[in-house]
Amino acid sequence: MRGPTRSGSVVAVLWTSAPDDERFVETVLPGLSPEEAGRARRTSVSAARSEFATGAWLLRATAARLLGVEESEVVVDRRCASCEEPHGRPRIAGLPGFDASLTHSAGRVGLALAAFASVGLDVESVAGPPDAALVETACTPDEAAALDSSPADVRGSLFTHLWCRKESLLKAASVGLRVSPSEVDASGVRPVLRRRRSTAPLSPAEATRLARVAKSGRWIALARTPEAFESALFATGSACLSAELDEGDVETLTRSDDYAALVEGLGRTLRS
Ligand SMILES: CC(C)(COP(=O)(O)OP(=O)(O)OC[C@H]1O[C@@H](n2cnc3c(N)ncnc32)[C@H](O)[C@@H]1OP(=O)(O)O)[C@@H](O)C(=O)NCCC(=O)NCCS
Incomplete structure (x- = not known):
C-alpha cells in the first residue's frame, strides 16, 4: 500500500x-x-x-x-x-x-x-447492450456514435463504463442525476460539460460547484472491478x-x- x-x-x-x-x-x-x-x-x-x-x-x-x-x-x-x-x-x-x-x-x-x-464513486453491474433510448438519454452524440460502432458483445460494458464515469463525477459534485448524464462527455481523461438539459434545475451555487469539480478533477483508475461490473472513481x-x-x-x-x-x-x- x-x-x-x-x-x-x-x-x-x-x-x-x-x-x-x-x-x-x-x-x-x-x-x-x-x-x-x-x-x-x-x-x-x-x-x-x-x-x-x-x-x-x-x-x-x-x-x-x-x-x-x-x-x-x-x-x-x-x-x-x-x-x-x-x-x-x-x-x-x-x-x-x-x-x-x-x-x-x-x-x-x-x-x-x-x-x-471531493470524491464520487459508482459501481454498476453490466447488463446487455443498451437500447437506443437509453443511449440517447445518457450519452453525448460522439459517445453514442462510438458505442454504435463497437462490437455488440462489448457494448454493454462500454456503456456501463461511461455511465459510471458520468455518475462518479455527478456524485463528487453532489448533484447526482439531477443533471442528465448526457451533459457529461466522459470519453476523455477529464470530463467536459456540455449544457443540454437538466432533469431538475440547479441553483447557481450548485452549477458553479459542478463546473469547478469537473474542471479540477479527474477519474482515477481502479483495479478491483470484478467481471460483470464496471466502476469509476472521480476525485478533485x-x-x-x-x-x-x-x-x-x-x-x-x-x-x-x-x-x-x-x-x-x-x-x-x-x-x-
Ligand atoms: C446519487 C445517485 C446518482 C445514486 O444513484 P444510484 O446509481 O442508484 O446509486 P449508488 O448506489 O451508486 O449511490 C447511492 C448513494 O449515493 C449517495 N448519494 C445520494 N444522493 C447523492 C448526491 N446528490 N450526490 C452524491 N451522492 C449522493 C448516497 O450515499 C447513496 O447511498 P445510500 O442509498 O446507501 O444512502 C441518484 O440517487 C441521484 O441522482 N440522487 C439525487 C437525485 C435527486 O436529487 N432527486 C431529487 C430529490 S428527491
Whole structure:
C-alpha cells in the first residue's frame, strides 16, 4: 500500500459484499442509527436493504475510527439538497476535510474516502447492450456514435463504463442525476460539460460547484472491478489513490490490518 503524502490530498476505496440474506441484515442493523435502521426496515427489496445497511455500517465504522469515538456517536447527515429527506450524500459531523461516497449494485458495496478532496464513486453491474433510448438519454452524440460502432458483445460494458464515469463525477459534485448524464462527455481523461438539459434545475451555487469539480478533477483508475461490473472513481485536485481494498464480508474487511492501516493513514492526512 502506498502511503498518503502529508501535503497532498488522498483517496482510498473499500469494497465489500452485501449478501441478500435477512440474518446478515439483522447482524448489521444494531450498529446503525435509528434513522438508518428505520430506512433499512422501510426498504422493501431485501437485496437493496442489505446493500444500504452494509454501506451505512461501513461508513459509520470508518468514521468512528477516524473520530476516535464509538460507532453510535457518529453523526451522519444524509439530508437531500432537494427535498431534505435523509437519502442524499452522506456528510460526517466533526471531520473537516473528509469526504465520502457510497455506491452499491447487485450485492457489491463500495465506499470511497477522501482527505482534502471531493470524491464520487459508482459501481454498476453490466447488463446487455443498451437500447437506443437509453443511449440517447445518457450519452453525448460522439459517445453514442462510438458505442454504435463497437462490437455488440462489448457494448454493454462500454456503456456501463461511461455511465459510471458520468455518475462518479455527478456524485463528487453532489448533484447526482439531477443533471442528465448526457451533459457529461466522459470519453476523455477529464470530463467536459456540455449544457443540454437538466432533469431538475440547479441553483447557481450548485452549477458553479459542478463546473469547478469537473474542471479540477479527474477519474482515477481502479483495479478491483470484478467481471460483470464496471466502476469509476472521480476525485478533485491531484488526489492519489492510497489503497483499494476488497473483502467479501464487511466484518472481515473492518478487522483486517490493511483496513486499520488505511484508516490510520487517512486520519494522519486529515490531521496534517
Ligand atoms: C446519487 C445517485 C446518482 C445514486 O444513484 P444510484 O446509481 O442508484 O446509486 P449508488 O448506489 O451508486 O449511490 C447511492 C448513494 O449515493 C449517495 N448519494 C445520494 N444522493 C447523492 C448526491 N446528490 N450526490 C452524491 N451522492 C449522493 C448516497 O450515499 C447513496 O447511498 P445510500 O442509498 O446507501 O444512502 C441518484 O440517487 C441521484 O441522482 N440522487 C439525487 C437525485 C435527486 O436529487 N432527486 C431529487 C430529490 S428527491
